[in-house]
Amino acid sequence: MRRIAQSIGRVLCAGDTLTTSESSQSPSIHVNDPNNHQTPTASQPPESGPLCDICSNLDFHAILRDGVSQHNPVPYDLLTNVLGRAASPGTCAFCSLVGDLVRRLWLLDTPGCASVDLSGITLSLFALTCGHVLGPVPHSTEEERRVGHRIYVLPSERPAEILRAANKAGKALILEVQLMQEDAHRFGRDRVLHGRRMGDVVDIELVRTWLRVCEEQHGERCRAPWWAAPALREDLPKEVRVLDVQKMMLVPASASADSRYLALSYVWGSPEVCDHNSYWTTSANLEERMNKEGGVPLEKLPAAITDAILVTCALGERYLWIDALCIAQDSRDDKKVQINVMDQIFLRAIITIFATSSASSGVASSAAAPFPGLGPGTREATQRVRVVKGLRLCAPLPRAPEAISQTMWNTRGWTYQEMMLATRRLVFTPHQVFFQCSED
Structure with missing residues (x-):
C-alpha cells in the first residue's frame, strides 16, 4: 500500500489541468460551484507567431468578439495553400493550426486519402457561440460573459472519399479553433467555455x-x-x-x-x-x-x-x-x-x-497497458497552442469517439455494453480524459 x-x-x-471534458463542449453547463472558477488576472499578451499575408489582414479579435455568421463567412484561402504553409515551420501560426487540424481529421496521411484531389477547395471562417453557462457565473454581471465564440473553418466541399474514411474512423467533421481560457477575460468572458491547458499528467x-x-x-x-x-x-x-x-x-x-x-x-x-x-x-x-x-x-x-x-x-x-x-x-x-x-x-x-x-x-x-496521463510521458500527443495577434489559440485534441474508434477496446461487445450501462464515465484516451454523464 x-x-x-x-x-x-x-x-x-x-501538473495543471489536463483535459477538455464532454460537459465543456456541451450546449449547456451548470457552473454553480465557485471553486470551479479561477479569477482571471491581467497579463501582457504573449509575443505573436509569424503570420502569412492573408492571416495578417484578418481581424481575429473582432471575429471572436462579435462572431461571424455561417451564412456570411470571412473568406480565407485555398486549402492547398493553407496545407503548404502549415508544412513549412515558421510560415504562419494560424495556418499551422488549421492545416494540422485538416490533415488529422481528413486523414490526409493515410493511404486511402493521401491522393485525394484537393485542388479548388476554398476555406472560409465563421464564429459562433459554443455554449451557454447556466447558473451564476462568478465575477460576471453581463449576459455576454456567459457565452464564448469559437472559430470554425468551412470548406467549400468535402470529397466523398474523405467523408467515408472520416466517418469510419469516428473523426469529427467540424474544423474548430478555440481561444484558450487564459485569454477569455480579454473579451469579458468566463474561462469555462474556452480551451483548457493540458498537462502531461491527470489533474485528479x-x-x-x-x-x-x-x-x-x-x-x-x-x-x-x-x-x-x-x-x-x-x-x-x-x-x-x-x-x-x-x-x-x-x-x-x-x-x-x-x-x-x-x-x-x-x-x-x-x-x-x-x-x-x-x-x-x-x-x-x-x-x-x-x-x-x-x-x-x-x-x-x-x-x-x-x-x-x-x-x-x-x-x-x-x-x-x-x-x-x-x-x-x-x-x-x-x-x-x-x-x-x-x-x-x-x-x-x-x-x-x-x-x-x-x-x-x-x-x-491489453490489461498490461497503463492509463495515459497517470505518469509523465504516457500521453501520445501534446496540445498545440499558437499565438495569433496576441491571442492564444489551439486546435482541440481528438474527442472521445475519434480517440477510441480504432482501438481493441472498441471491438468488444462486452465493452460496448459497459459503455451503454454506465451512468457516469471517466474515459482515459491516449490524449486526454473525458467525463461524461446524463447531463453533459
Whole structure:
C-alpha cells in the first residue's frame, strides 16, 4: 500500500489541468460551484507567431468578439495553400493550426486519402457561440460573459472519399479553433467555455470536481435514469463482490458503504502479452481473497488494474469492481450469477473508468497497458497552442469517439455494453480524459 500512497501523491500534485471534458463542449453547463472558477488576472499578451499575408489582414479579435455568421463567412484561402504553409515551420501560426487540424481529421496521411484531389477547395471562417453557462457565473454581471465564440473553418466541399474514411474512423467533421481560457477575460468572458491547458499528467482534483458537481447538482437524473429503474429496484446477489482498495481484499458489494463503488471497463488482451492466470481470482484463491487483508496481491496485478486502483484512491473512494478479480474465473456458477446482473453492476457504480488505448494489438491493447496521463510521458500527443495577434489559440485534441474508434477496446461487445450501462464515465484516451454523464 505504500507504493499506492506514493503514486497517489504524485498524481495529486503533478501538473495543471489536463483535459477538455464532454460537459465543456456541451450546449449547456451548470457552473454553480465557485471553486470551479479561477479569477482571471491581467497579463501582457504573449509575443505573436509569424503570420502569412492573408492571416495578417484578418481581424481575429473582432471575429471572436462579435462572431461571424455561417451564412456570411470571412473568406480565407485555398486549402492547398493553407496545407503548404502549415508544412513549412515558421510560415504562419494560424495556418499551422488549421492545416494540422485538416490533415488529422481528413486523414490526409493515410493511404486511402493521401491522393485525394484537393485542388479548388476554398476555406472560409465563421464564429459562433459554443455554449451557454447556466447558473451564476462568478465575477460576471453581463449576459455576454456567459457565452464564448469559437472559430470554425468551412470548406467549400468535402470529397466523398474523405467523408467515408472520416466517418469510419469516428473523426469529427467540424474544423474548430478555440481561444484558450487564459485569454477569455480579454473579451469579458468566463474561462469555462474556452480551451483548457493540458498537462502531461491527470489533474485528479478537476476530475473530483466533475464528479462532485454531477452528484450534487444532477441528482437522480444521473444516478438513476428512468430506463434504469427496473434493474435498480433489485438487490445485488450476495455473490457480487468488490475490491476494497485500502485492504486489498474482496468484500460483498452490499457491504461497500451502501454499495458505493467504481467499476472498470478494459480489455484483457491475449495471454501472450498479459499472463491472466497470475492475477485472476479463482475457486482456489477466492476464500483467501475474501478473508485476508492483502489477499489480493498488488504486485501481481497488471498496469490497467493498478492504475484503476490509483484513480479510485485518488478520488477518495474505497471500492472498485473489476471482473477479473471480483468473479471466480474458473467457476461457471459464479460467472452465471454475476453475468446475469451485469446491468445492475454497472448501473450502480458511481462512475465507470474506461481504459481505452490507441493500439489494436500487442501490450498496449491489453490489461498490461497503463492509463495515459497517470505518469509523465504516457500521453501520445501534446496540445498545440499558437499565438495569433496576441491571442492564444489551439486546435482541440481528438474527442472521445475519434480517440477510441480504432482501438481493441472498441471491438468488444462486452465493452460496448459497459459503455451503454454506465451512468457516469471517466474515459482515459491516449490524449486526454473525458467525463461524461446524463447531463453533459
